[in-house]
Amino acid sequence: MGLMISGGTVLTMSPRGLIREGGVVVEDDRIVDIGKTTGLKRKYPSYERIGAEGKVVIPGLINTHTHAAMSLLRGYADDYPLREWLERWIWPLERHLTGHDIYVGALLTSVESIMAGITTVNTMYHYIANENEARAFSEAGLRGVVGHVCFSWRKEEDRKALRSLAGDWHGKAEGRIRVSVDPHAPYTVDPEYMRELREITRDLNESHGSPEAPITWHTHIAETEDEPEKIKQAFNVTLKGGVVEYLDSLGVLGKDILAAHCVSLTERDIKILRERGIKVSHNPVSNLKLASGISPVPKMLREGVNVSLGTDGASSNNVSDMFEVMKLTALLHKGASKDPTLLPAEEVLKMTTINGAKALLWDKEIGSLEIGKKADLVILDFNKPHLRPVYNETSHLVYSARAADVDTVLINGRILMEKRELTTVDAEKILEEVERTKDNLLSRLASEG
Amino acid sequence: MGLMISGGTVLTMSPRGLIREGGVVVEDDRIVDIGKTTGLKRKYPSYERIGAEGKVVIPGLINTHTHAAMSLLRGYADDYPLREWLERWIWPLERHLTGHDIYVGALLTSVESIMAGITTVNTMYHYIANENEARAFSEAGLRGVVGHVCFSWRKEEDRKALRSLAGDWHGKAEGRIRVSVDPHAPYTVDPEYMRELREITRDLNESHGSPEAPITWHTHIAETEDEPEKIKQAFNVTLKGGVVEYLDSLGVLGKDILAAHCVSLTERDIKILRERGIKVSHNPVSNLKLASGISPVPKMLREGVNVSLGTDGASSNNVSDMFEVMKLTALLHKGASKDPTLLPAEEVLKMTTINGAKALLWDKEIGSLEIGKKADLVILDFNKPHLRPVYNETSHLVYSARAADVDTVLINGRILMEKRELTTVDAEKILEEVERTKDNLLSRLASEG
Numbered sequence: 001m002g003l004m005i006s007g008g009t010v011l012t013m014s015p016r017g018l019i020r021e022g023g024v025v026v027e028d029d030r031i032v033d034i035g036k037t038t039g040l041k042r043k044y045p046s047y048e049r050i051g052a053e054g055k056v057v058i059p060g061l062i063n064t065h066t067h068a069a070m071s072l073l074r075g076y077a078d079d080y081p082l083r084e085w086l087e088r089w090i091w092p093l094e095r096h097l098t099g100h101d102i103y104v105g106a107l108l109t110s111v112e113s114i115m116a117g118i119t120t121v122n123t124m125y126h127y128i129a130n131e132n133e134a135r136a137f138s139e140a141g142l143r144g145v146v147g148h149v150c151f152s153w154r155k156e157e158d159r160k161a162l163r164s165l166a167g168d169w170h171g172k173a174e175g176r177i178r179v180s181v182d183p184h185a186p187y188t189v190d191p192e193y194m195r196e197l198r199e200i201t202r203d204l205n206e207s208h209g210s211p212e213a214p215i216t217w218h219t220h221i222a223e224t225e226d227e228p229e230k231i232k233q234a235f236n237v238t239l240k241g242g243v244v245e246y247l248d249s250l251g252v253l254g255k256d257i258l259a260a261h262c263v264s265l266t267e268r269d270i271k272i273l274r275e276r277g278i279k280v281s282h283n284p285v286s287n288l289k290l291a292s293g294i295s296p297v298p299k300m301l302r303e304g305v306n307v308s309l310g311t312d313g314a315s316s317n318n319v320s321d322m323f324e325v326m327k328l329t330a331l332l333h334k335g336a337s338k339d340p341t342l343l344p345a346e347e348v349l350k351m352t353t354i355n356g357a358k359a360l361l362w363d364k365e366i367g368s369l370e371i372g373k374k375a376d377l378v379i380l381d382f383n384k385p386h387l388r389p390v391y392n393e394t395s396h397l398v399y400s401a402r403a404a405d406v407d408t409v410l411i412n413g414r415i416l417m418e419k420r421e422l423t424t425v426d427a428e429k430i431l432e433e434v435e436r437t438k439d440n441l442l443s444r445l446a447s448e449g
Numbered sequence: 450m451g452l453m454i455s456g457g458t459v460l461t462m463s464p465r466g467l468i469r470e471g472g473v474v475v476e477d478d479r480i481v482d483i484g485k486t487t488g489l490k491r492k493y494p495s496y497e498r499i500g501a502e503g504k505v506v507i508p509g510l511i512n513t514h515t516h517a518a519m520s521l522l523r524g525y526a527d528d529y530p531l532r533e534w535l536e537r538w539i540w541p542l543e544r545h546l547t548g549h550d551i552y553v554g555a556l557l558t559s560v561e562s563i564m565a566g567i568t569t570v571n572t573m574y575h576y577i578a579n580e581n582e583a584r585a586f587s588e589a590g591l592r593g594v595v596g597h598v599c600f601s602w603r604k605e606e607d608r609k610a611l612r613s614l615a616g617d618w619h620g621k622a623e624g625r626i627r628v629s630v631d632p633h634a635p636y637t638v639d640p641e642y643m644r645e646l647r648e649i650t651r652d653l654n655e656s657h658g659s660p661e662a663p664i665t666w667h668t669h670i671a672e673t674e675d676e677p678e679k680i681k682q683a684f685n686v687t688l689k690g691g692v693v694e695y696l697d698s699l700g701v702l703g704k705d706i707l708a709a710h711c712v713s714l715t716e717r718d719i720k721i722l723r724e725r726g727i728k729v730s731h732n733p734v735s736n737l738k739l740a741s742g743i744s745p746v747p748k749m750l751r752e753g754v755n756v757s758l759g760t761d762g763a764s765s766n767n768v769s770d771m772f773e774v775m776k777l778t779a780l781l782h783k784g785a786s787k788d789p790t791l792l793p794a795e796e797v798l799k800m801t802t803i804n805g806a807k808a809l810l811w812d813k814e815i816g817s818l819e820i821g822k823k824a825d826l827v828i829l830d831f832n833k834p835h836l837r838p839v840y841n842e843t844s845h846l847v848y849s850a851r852a853a854d855v856d857t858v859l860i861n862g863r864i865l866m867e868k869r870e871l872t873t874v875d876a877e878k879i880l881e882e883v884e885r886t887k888d889n890l891l892s893r894l895a896s897e898g
Contacts, residue, residue, distance in 0.1 A: 074837070075844035079779075079793035112834040288784030289848075318848040319835045328777070330528075335737030344528035385561040386768045386852075388523070388880050389887035395524035399738075399767040403835075404853030431837050438838035 002027040003413070004044055006037040008052025008379065009393055013059050013353045013368040018393065024057060026375040029174065029413035034369055050418070054383045055407060056393050058349075059368050060119025060143075060376035061322040062356025065218075065260040065281035065310025068123040068133050068144075069097070071112065072105035072438060074314040082290060090315055096444040099131035104430075104437045106133035110140035111427055112320045115420070116403035117378040119411045121320075122258060122281070122310070122360055124149050124182040124218050127161045129168070138173035141416045141424045143376060145360055147182035147218045150197055152190045152234075162200055170208040170215060176412055178213060178362070180258075185220040186243055187230035194252045201256075214361055216256040221247070221278075222269070223261035224292045242266035244273055253278060258359050260310060261286075262300070263293040270296070273305045279359035280305055282351070284328045286312030294336050297329070298343065308359040309352045321403045322352050330398050345398035375413040380405045451476040452862075453493055455486040457501025457828065458842055462508050462802045462817040467842065473506060475824040478623065478862035483818055499867070503832045504856060505842050507798075508817050509568025509592075509825035510771040511805025514667075514709040514730035514759025517572040517582050517593075518546070520561065521554035521887060523763040531739060539764055545893045548580035553879075553886045555582035559589035560876055561769045564869070565852035566827040568860045570769075571707060571730070571759070571809055573598050573631040573667050576610045583614070587622035590865045590873045592825060594809055596631035596667045599646055601639045601683075608649065615653040620662055625861055627662060627811070629707075634669040635692055636679035643701045650705075663810055665705040670696070670727075671718070672710040673741045691715035693722055702727060707808050709759060710735075711749070712742040719745070722754045728808035729754055731800070733777045735761030743785050746778070747792065757808040758801045770852045771801050779847050794847035828857040 003026045010022035012034065023040040025033035025047065033040060077089035097105075102125060113121055120143040123133050127148035134146040148165050150158040162181055170179045181201045183189040189197070201215055209215040221243060228239040231246065239246045245268055247253055255277030262273070262280045273280060282295050300307050309325045311317050326348045333343045357367025365374045380401060382388075387396050387405065409417040416424050452475045459471035461483065472489040474482035474496065482489060526538035546554075551574060562570055569592040572582050576597035583595040597614050599607040611630055619628045630650045632638040638646070650664055658664040670692060677688040680695065688695045694717055696702055704726030711722070711729045722729060731744050749756050758774045760766050775797045782792045806816025814823045829850060831837070836845050836854065858866040865873050 072838065074835075074840075075849060076840045078841075078844050078848060079790055081790055085789070108834055108837065115834060285780060288780035289789065291783045291787045291789040293787070294784060318844070321835070321851075324773075324776075327773075328780075331734060331737035331777075334740045335743060338740045338742070340534070340738065340740040341528055341530055383880065385557055385564060385876065385880065386523075386770070388557065388883050389521065390884075391523075391525045391887075392527075395527045395767070399527060400524060402770075402851055402853060404851060427834065431832065431834065434837050435839075438840075 002032065002044060002047045003050065004040060004047040005050045005052050005057055005377070005379065006040065008055045008057045010034065010057045010369060011393060012370065013350065014370045022057070024369055024377060026410065026413050029374055031369060031371055031373050031375050034371060050379070050408060052379050054381070056380045056382055056397070057369070058378050058380065058397065059353045060366070060378050060409065060411060061117050061352050062120040062308065062360070062367065063113065063118050063311050063320060063322055064122045064258060064308040064356050064359045065283055065312055066109070066121060066123050066320065067125045067313035068109040068121060068136070069102040069105035069125045070313035070315050071109045071320070072101055072434065072441070074318045076315070093441065093445055096441055099128035101437055101441055102126065102128060102133060103131035103136050104433055106136035107140060107430055108434050109320055110136050110142045111422065111425060111430055113142060114140065114409050114416050114422065115406065116321050116323070117380070117406035117409060118320060118322055119143055119376040119378065119409065120356070120360070120362070120366060122218060123147065127165045129164055134165070134169040134177050134179070138177055139425070141411055141414055143176040143366070143411055145178045145180050145216065145218065147180035149182045149184050150193070151184050151188050152193050155193060159200065162204065166204040166208045166215060171213055174412055175213070178215070180216045180218040182218045185223070186247060187227060187234050190235050191237065191250050194247070194250050198252050212364065214256060216258060216361055218258045219260070221259040221262055222264045225264045227264060242269035244269035248272050248276065256361060261292070261295065263287055263295045265296060270300055270303050270305065273300065274303045278305070280307045281310040281359060282307050282329060283310045283312040284332050285325060286316040290316050294332065298333050298337055306355055306358050307351055308356040323401050323403050326352055326398050345394045348398050349394060375410050377410050378406055379408040381407040451481065451493060451496045452499065453489060453496040454499045454501050454506055454828065455489065457504045457506045459483065459506045459818060460842060461819065462799065463819045471506070473818055473826060475859065475862050478823055480818060480820055480822050480824050483820060499828070499857060501828050503830070505829045505831055505846070506818070507827050507829065507846065508802045508815070509827050509858065509860060510566050510801050511569040511757065511809070511816065512562065512567050512760050512769060512771055513571045513707060513757040513805050513808045514732055514761055515558065515570060515572050515769065516574045516762035517558040517570060517585070518551040518554035518574045519762035519764050520558045520769070521550055521883065521890070523767050525764070542890065542894055545890055548577035550886055550890055551575065551577060551582060552580035552585050553882055555585035556589060556879055557883050558769055559585055559591045560871065560874060560879055562591060563589065563858050563865050563871065564855065565770050565772070566829070566855035566858060567769060567771055568592055568825040568827065568858065569805070569809070569811070569815060571667060572596065576614045578613055578617070583618040583626050583628070587626055588874070590860055590863055592625040592815070592860055594627045594629050594665065594667065596629035598631045598633050599642070600633050600637050601642050604642060611649055611653065615657045615664060619657040619664060623861055624662070627664070629665045629667040631667045634672070635696060636676060636683050639684050640686065640699050643699050647701050661813065663705055665707060665810055667707045668709070670708040670711055671713045674713045676713060691718035693718035697721050697725065705810060710741070710744065712736055712744045714745060719749055719752050719754065722749065723752045727754070729756045730759040730808060731756050731778060732759045732761040733781050734774060735765040739765050743781065747782050747786055755804055755807050756800055757805040772850055772852050775801055775847050794843045797847050798843055824859050824862040826859050827855055829854045830856040
């Protein structure tokens with residue numbers, strides 16, 4: 001038996017475009033039909049219906065860069081200078097995080113994401129066997145790529161964690177969970193370790209991956225201007241060009257890499273990003289908040305680089321809200337380039353749907369509403385003052401819609417939220433556990449000295 | 450009989466600071482007591498209660514720059530070059546706007562504002578006697594300053610409209626409505642007319658205003674870099690310095706002026722803003738979307754200029770959402786100045802409460818929760834995933850809270866929304882009227898040729 005969403009305006013984000021009075025038919029975890037509601041009703045008369053009259057149906061949003069567990073630190077420290085923020089606030093607290101804390105933080109991000117219409121989350125954090133982000137995503141019903149972040153100072157620990165992560169989680173939870181290898185950044189992962197992580201990724205793909213569902217890379221690249229200097233200080237390597245050019249010289253670049261930030265790039269760097277097929281995740285909220293700079297997104301798009309969007313972790317954002325990220329992306333580059341035609345709504349909506357899917361090498365299954373793809377979709381209620389009148393749905397989605405306008409969410413064909421009621425998790429209980437976990441964390445920090 | 454809001458975290462935005470387990474007592478239109486809930490319960494045992502457990506109580510937000518009627522054009526045209534946007538899209542449609550359209554647009558903005566925790570709106574638009582923005586605000590229960598925008602090309606019409614507006618509305622609707630004289634901009638109002646509008650303002654104050662409730666000015670200043678060039682083209686005046694310096698040379702500046710935008714300023718301009726006590730309304734969403742530039746807000750704040758926040762009209766924003774404006778203000782100046790300590794949350798929250806009240810010369814009555822002030826207040830529900838855990842309420846209000854987290858709103862002591870249910874207007878009916886009004890407007894445009 002199946003399910004039919006009917007009577008809504010369907011933005012497929014495929015060549016098929018927008019369908020008014022449209023519907024989407026779901027069987028098990030997949031979309032089996034799309035079209036005008038009238039025709040679908042005749043073809044599937046007995047299917048359970050979700051009425052979407054006055055509503056807009058879009059593919060689930062894809063957040064291509066975050067650290068899901070860090071929502072446990074939301075609002076803990078803001079407005080500090082970068083070094084003080086990290087050294088006095090974030091790192092001392094993070095040192096006390098247990099596997100349970102990571103699990104609870106990721107569960108909080110899962111609930112927040114689902115309620116905001118985000119159906120796929122690409123997260124980089126520390127993997128700890130029993131309690132971790134993958135388990136949280138799996139339980140909440142979210143789709144995601146879960147990575148383990150690697151540093152030169154803990155290679156042996158990383159190797160074990162990566163093996164365990166890939167074996168435990170890649171392709172699990174009805175295929176909703178994939179895993180990635182996450183070199184933290186070019187200034188924290190030495191050249192030799194970078195190359196070794198490339199080999200580890202190949203090995204893990206041989207044992208656990210497949211061409212349809214590969215184990216990918218997720219890393220930070222060129223987040224700040226001083227990254228070449230940091231690389232030099234860390235590994236005594238003097239860069240001849242930009243950071244991307246440096247990584248290319250190591251022979252580690254490939255089309256399976258999701259590079260977060262890419263704020264400080266040379267012209268040559270941008271060309272290499274395109275040539276090597278690197279996928280960029282743009283995180284404007286985080287980049288502004290941490291004063292990292294403004295990524296040359298319009299230039300990358302002109303060069304044909306695949307740019308998707310990310311929130312970054314709650315310590316530098318502070319929310320998992322892709323509607324906010326979409327609007328800021330549309331605004332910021334107009335303002336920074338003094339050109340009001342840059343990053344139009346249609347393009348920005350692509351960045352957080354189909355281009356997000358491409359970024360994770362998952363676009364055969366998600367990122368648009370097409371027959372045969374997984375049923376990850378979001379229904380927004382447009383019957384709100386700030387979404388009226390309606391001249392153009394795409395404009396409203398980018399410039400006016402808010403996370404709270406998300407009414408109903410399906411992931412993998414399963415209804416996770418209907419009329420803003422969560423169906424898979426008890427949000428009240430999770431929020432209580434979040435406060436308790438935070439209190440325990442602060443106690444451990446206080447008793448440290 | 451009175452009303453008591455009890456058990457919440459009260460951010461007074463006064464020297465009293467934050468009160469946990471706090472309460473606010475309201476009699477008629479005023480705040481009569483503030484303090485710990487336990488004490489208040491003893492003093493006012495029989496007062497009707499609004500429980501605010503797990504919630505945060507703040508002064509109503511103040512939007513110091515918009516064109517309320519323009520929400521009727523929300524999403525009508527985005528992503529165009531400025532001239533094409535105005536000449537091909539906005540102006541042709543605006544020419545067909547009737548008094549009824551203006552009233553309906555302003556009613557839409559009123560509902561949207563109340564639902565977003567905005568209790569005072571400073572709006573500039575065309576005043577038409579019977580149906581207008583003031584009537585919409587009055588009916589919806591909103592507080593606001595309603596202006597009539599003046600241009601050199603329609604002086605006689607303006608003079609009449611200003612007299613009518615001041616006589617009909619200043620101090621009306623239980624004192625919730627005040628009026629302003631709104632010279633459009635230095636490039637559309639010639640020097641002689643600027644001076645005349647100053648005299649008109651003085652005359653109107655003598656007949657309708659008072660020192661406690663003055664008729665003020667609301668104008669656009671220095672929105673774009675090319676404003677000196679526009680002034681030269683319009684009036685054949687060559688500026689020796691910046692636009693503020695030019696206005697000062699006309700002798701028209703005073704502490705009753707709300708200047709929207711102030712993007713393109715000289716150092717001398719900023720000093721004059723401070724010396725003359727001009728109030729600035731910063732509109733970062735609009736400035737980025739129209740690619741106008743980035744206002745030197747940190748510099749103005751250092752010089753001691755009163756900077757408040759505005760959304761601008763729906764054609765350049767596209768929503769009335771001060772939470773969005775607050776977060777973008779906090780982010781943008783950190784990013785633009787490469788300093789993550791600029792515009793901390795506390796300062797931004799002041800900009801949209803007490804400094805907004807000062808901007809409108811209304812701070813004796815609104816902008817903070819203090820005994821004797823008008824009861825304009827907002828209760829936010831913090832029991833949401835994106836507002837947990839709670840380390841710091843002020844951080845959450847600026848970096849994480851959304852308009853939809855506003856639970857309950859009081860203006861002038863009257864409950865306009867309780868648990869997100871509007872009490873004074875029928876939102877459903879208004880939204881229907883909005884669509885009908887839009888359809889009629891588009892028909893008139895289509896039948897024009």
